[in-house]
Amino acid sequence: MLEQNHKNNDLNHSAPEVFLEVAASEELRKKGKLKIFFGYSAGVGKTYAMLSAIRRAKENGIDAAIGYVETHGRKETEGLLDGIEIIPRKTVVYKGASIPEMDLDAVLKRRPQIAVVDELAHTNAPGSRHLKRFQDIEELLASGIDVYTTLNIQHLEGFNDVVARITGIVMKETVPDRIMDEADEIEVADTPIGELLQRLKDGKVYLGEQAALAAQNFFNEGNLNALREITLRHAAQLVDDQVQSYLKRRAISGPWPARERLLVCITSHPASSELVRAGRLLAAGFDAQWFVVYINNSKFISEINRDRVMRTLQMAEQLGATALTLSGYHVAQEIINYARSNNVTKIILGKPLKRNLSDLLKGTIVDQVVEQSGDIDVHIITPKKNNKMQVEKPAIIKKSLSRYFNSILLVIGISLFGGVIQARLAPTNLAMFYLLGVVVAAIRWGRGPSVFAALLSVLVFDFFFVKPYFTFVVSDTQYIFTFAALLIVGLIISRLTVRTRDQAVDARAREAQATALYNLSRYLTAAKDISAIVDIVYTHFVQTFHSRVAVFLKEGASLNLQGNPGYPITEHEKAVATWVAQNKQAAGWGTETLSASVAQYVPLKTGDNIFGVLGIKFDYLGERLPLDERRLLETFATQIALAIERVLLVEEARQMQLMREKEIMQTALFDSISHDLKTPLVSIQGSLSDMLENKNLEERSKQAHLETAYEETVRMNRLVNNLLDTARLEAGAFKLSLKPYEVRDLVGTVIKEFEVPLKDRKVTVKISSDLPDVVMDFILMAKVLANIIDNAIKYSPFNLPIDIESAVADDYVEIKVLDRGLGIPKDDLERIFDKFYRVKQPENFEGTGLGLSICKRIVDAHKGKIWAEDRTGGGSIFTIALPLSKGHVHE
């Protein structure tokens, strides 16, 4: 950790662009990559394969050098070394013997891209820097050098016992499994058994220390077969694991056919990490989705254990599990509930290492889970013996000591008080005060001090208040019962009180979290746009986390800071946020990536979609955030991301809807315009072409043609004007110029326009003499009236009268146009004012259906109303109602 911090600090000092580059690339890159050539036995060709690979790398221009290779004098292997740089070994002198070893410092100094270090499991000569060669290799990797090495299955610690069982031989040189687990690449060097046996027979295999093993018949066909199978299986699993955990780490979305769902239950016991590993192997084997849970049952848990739980959960998460903490008093019940609600098919538990009293009564948690599991499989894993529970840290003991001291003071206090009132009370009643003391100790200082107080109380009580005084001797045997009662009641009270206290504390914490979450989601749900969400985040985090935040949102390809961040955003911080956005995983303070930043950065993502990054600078001073807060933080981040996604989706849907409506409108417009513009042209072109070409045309027909052509041009002109008006309305270019006008002037002006079309009709204008002036935009209102009169003309036979009436009705001046035409179908009365709506009529009535929609827009702008209705006796009535203005009265 320290080392990593140091490294990141170096990064801080480098130029920002360099840092950005590093941040953008995988952080793992900084570490060298380990490639293991893995085999089931000596002689299968690991070194040969490794050297071949190095030759290929060199051919590709990669700088490779040999740190240590043992060719055992084999010609074919030595041939491969030709032309490859060998870093000179050093010689360690031990007990008079000189032993050649890899010169670690020389390799580090030489810094090749790839260093070849044979035999991973080798134990260094005493006096070397590291005890084991794998530690040398780890140092090389840490310095950024890639390493190629070899390993046999029997040297893997995890397979040590299996191999021992098969072959009967226990290997002394072992390598921890994690080295192999963390290897970046594994290549299996495999040789068929028969071939290997032949090579052995030919003496082509150097056996070294294994020469003795050969004698013990290590290399019999059965053994080799078993080892080969284990090797291949293990390698396959590791590779598979790596692929899967890589995919999950990168949040590459499935298909994840999670037929099986595994639940691993851990405790604060150190062996829990083994459970997690076992869970991972099983999950990989079943191709299962898996969960790791820790049940917090409110019992007191030391800092060190809490920390271990957190680390185990973190490890689980890194291995691809969904890791979480659940709260509940009944552990077994919580496990089963969680398993049921998540469709878990297999539960993995550790075998209990010891049993206590309550386990004998109720059965262990494992027993309870098995009993309640129903159709869920329960796997029980036996942890290795050497994983002992660690002793509590001295700091905790020190802290405890002061609590115990407090208990003593309390008991002394009660005793002094008892001494004062001793004369007035029976000694048995004094015992009650001691019980009170036990309760106080339990509430204030927890279990141990309260138990201690109970014991101390019995002794002090006996010593000072029970005859004979100042001895522990009891003369009256009934006090034995008093003591027993005092002790038992004290212990029970202590236990119950502590539990209640812990639960109360826990409940409060959980309630606070739940409230915070509830509030956040409530506000987020109400947020209408992104900026509202950003505001909510800024106001909310300070309250919940005692922290300052910065919100970055992805806008296109770039990541932009939003609003006012709560702490200064340097280039470095921005770079970390960028890394998070690209890698879709948390980084910064309190994480294992780029932890030198002042704030933690969590991705705002739902599934594989990333919307931004949340930077949080905690006031909390620890090295990392407590587990439950980390969970809460993640939940918060998810909530925020969901809210952003929702807003974006709504916006997208709205845009889509608009587009669709626009499309429909455009289609209607084009249909309408193409029809309505072309129709008059047909008549005009037809009439005129006939006149041009037909020399025998009668004068009467000529006249008819001309009339047709002229009328059609008038109609076309009206249509074009309507289109222009619509365009102006759409563009918002209409500005009302409101002035008081006489309705009579309006009607008179419009009728004048229709002098020709109205020449055969009786048009009656009835305007009440006391009609006040109406505030209107004269030109626009003239358009409205013209459109309506035009409709009346169009939709009624040429010889039927049209009436125009105007009078005051309520707070409006109504202008009515009444015709004796076809009327309007009831269903259409409402819709005729919609744009492009046209009443289904016999063919000869045309119009874009724009006229009335324009009318409605104009009248609406006047805060007036326009409607159509049926006229009794046939025909229709169109009414324009404009608000009566109080200011201007007809003069």
Place this chain on the structure above:
Amino acid sequence: MNETGISSGVRILIVDDEKAIRRFLKTSLSSQGYEVAEAKNGTEALTALKSFRPDAVVLDLGLPDMDGVVVTKKIRELTQTPIVIVSVRDQETDKINALDAGADDYLTKPFSAPELFARLRAVMRRLARVQDDPVFNIDDLMVDLSKRLVKVKGTEIRLTPTEYDVLKVLVLNAGKVITHQQIIKQVWSKNQKDYEGIEHLLRVTVSNLRNKLEPDPSRPTYILTDAGVGYRLKFEA
């Protein structure tokens, strides 16, 4: 009326960038007996104004080299030759701008040929009137400007001084549209502090004039409203 006789020798300059429109105008106007010259932009128009010396100009607003309103102003700097604007611009502000720049009338395209002839006759007659006959006759209406006398069907009509002044402006400009502002300028002096109020007063005055002169005030035939622009007095039967 023998229109060919009236129009013979009268010169009209057509300014329009559209060939088809020039052709139609030339054909129509020539058949009326006018002598016609064409210009397809403002520069040509101003040149033709000097060389052709037209009696009236038919001017399009949307010219390629300069706006018709600018051409109008330039013509007005040189001469009082009547100008009739023909334009697709149908917004009242366009009309007012052109009229206030000195145009005598305004026709929105498309228009009918007889309408254009009538406007041309009106603007040219106004010029002639100045020294001419002070009596105006249309249908049943008679206005004698020299005697301040107004008669409908032979009966004298009593007008207030403002009504008479407005009617006088209309008569002097009979047949062409005259903007509100132009009327107000001539009737209510140049003090136009409360323009809105005076404009309203104008509308009331016109309404009263119609009540006194029109046979059916709800369907006026003498004093016509050009929506948003101004008024026009009927000029030909």
